[in-house]
Amino acid sequence: MKEELSFQDIAYNRIEQMILRSELKPGERIDKNQLEVDLKLKLAPIRQAIAMLGRVNLINIYAQSGSYVSKINVKSIYQAYTVRKSLEQLVVGRLIPKVTADMISDLKKIINLQRVYIEAQDYDGFFDVDDQFHHYLYTATDNEFIWNWLQEINLQFNRLRYLKVELQMSRWSQLTEEHEAIIRCIENGDAVTAKIAISQHLDSVKKDVASIQSVYPEYFE
Structure with a gap:
């Protein structure tokens, strides 16, 4: 109930x-x-x-x-990015030795859903499924507690997400392709390349902050 x-x-x-x-x-x-x-x-x-x-x-x-x-604190965003990047590299590395065909299938289903939301121009749905992708990596490696702990950090990232939509900066198809690249690395058992792929995927945060700050400097501190 x-x-x-x-x-x-x-x-x-x-x-x-x-x-x-x-x-x-x-x-x-x-x-x-x-x-x-x-x-x-x-x-x-x-x-x-x-x-x-x-x-x-x-x-x-x-x-x-x-x-x-509150205004968006750039230093906090960069610190949160550093923490999340380190954790997700660790999580991906832990997933590879225990990954199963069912897990890969689940991740690919998430990608298919992302494409549905891109086609529908449904950014709320896309964001939810984007979170679901990253959440799955944590739950599949028994790191649910870490994911829950990260949610306060993720609030600041989510503020950037919606500002990107407002400025038509969202890279929906590119983000989905980056997720697919991460899955391929996991499926191939390539931990080194998987960590690089997820690192590059999260690196977009730095570019997003600079771009949004140039348009809305009054939103930042």
Whole structure:
């Protein structure tokens, strides 16, 4: 039986999505009364949700002046990129000795889904399946805890994702081809090349930050 979400959870999820999609823009002051109208919720769960979003660095809360959507911290993005790159190279290396035909089949099914979402121009669906691809690498190597730990880091990457869509910078087909290259390396048992492939796949973050920052410098700190 699916657990029913509390009003606080609903407020949290909706405000989080508004921040990730830049409906609430970096640096923008949070208007709790407007959120009360937009979300059709009372102020109490909205305040609680804002406090929780402050703890994951999506909102800055100031006692005197109010709450503001946090700007994107470039140093934090690069540090998060370094951590995730190191972990995913490790995870891919651990997957190769234990990979099965069923695992390869599962990964290829994810690629097929990505192509469906590209064709439909459904970036929400594409992003979900992109996450599913990387998540699978962690679960297949019994590293679910690490994946869950990474989710706060991934919030900052997700902010970049939606800004890329806004700027028509998304490289959907290229990302899918990079996933396919990673799968081929895993299937061939080539750990060295697999680590290089996943490293190059994640390296796009640095270029994305520079490109987005040149258009929206006010969104960064």
